[in-house]
Amino acid sequence: MTKPMTLIGRAAGFAAAMLLSFSALAAGGAGLQQAGTDLGDRASLQRGAKLYMNYCSACHSLKYLRYSRMAEDLGLGEQEVMENLNFTGAKFGEHILSAMPAEGAAQWFGTVPPDLSLTSRVRGPDWIFSYLKSFYIDDERPLGWNNTVFPNASMPNVLWELQGVQRPVYGGRDEATGDPVIDRLEVATPGTMDGAEFDQAVRDITAFLEYAGEPIALKRDAIGVWVILFLAFFTFLAWLLKKEYWKDVD
DSSP: OHHHHHHHHHHHHHHHHHHHHHHHHHHHTTTOOOOOOOTTOHHHHHHHHHHHHHHTTTTOOEEEEEHHHHHHHHTOOHHHHHHHTOOSOOOTTSEEOOSSOHHHHHHHHSSOOOOOTTHHHHHOHHHHHHHHHOEEEOTTSTTSEEESSSTTOSOOOTTHHHHEEEEEEEEEEOTTTOOEEEEEEEEEEEOSSOHHHHHHHHHHHHHHHHHHHOTHHHHHHHHHHHHHHHHHHHHHHHHHHHHHHTTTOO
16 A cells, blocks of 8 residues: 555645646746737748847857758748858758857856747746846846846846836835835836837747747648648538438438
8 A cells, every 4th residue: 555655645746746836837927018929920030030149149049940940930041041140150950059158158147048949838928028128227236137027137138229228116115025126117228229119129039939949830830721621621521421321311
């Protein structure tokens, strides 16, 4: 009886852990802004690829995605990708890796910047969208930046030139810790984009990362339409066959 009871106990523990994990995820989703991404918008994916490769790829890799696959899915030519989106000298069929050495990254940022291939599947597009919009200036942080979605993140605000510099506006104090609570963020120094333009830029990056997390999703959606049409046509043929087979049966 010991072994079955042990297995039951482990199963119960696993179930409890899963419930706690789901609860944590649900709590983490509170207050996030809606990304509104559309993987069917190829122009958005292309803009997102351009922004990601120019602002993010120096530190973050996409080790599960190849340049050639990205070109095929996004409707880009090999020359177009190699000249405008490849800054590491990698070959067209190789994976998208960061040019930053791991040793240097750990020294400069305190940790190695993570690969972002699966970020959208782990965090969700709304989290990415909200995170990229929630940087603010913080003189107490080593790199001078902080984030309301991911407090004390080691990442600097690489999009500050586009967004501008945000400063926090406080609205009271936390009852448990006594620390000031950020009520909202305000743009203190404007960037090269206005609010709507920056929202679209972040949405494009989010859409690209969502695609990178599951490239087959683009083809799966396209194939799904044909599968449904086939099933509908096959059902019609089956109905005609049934009608023909049973027409002489009383």
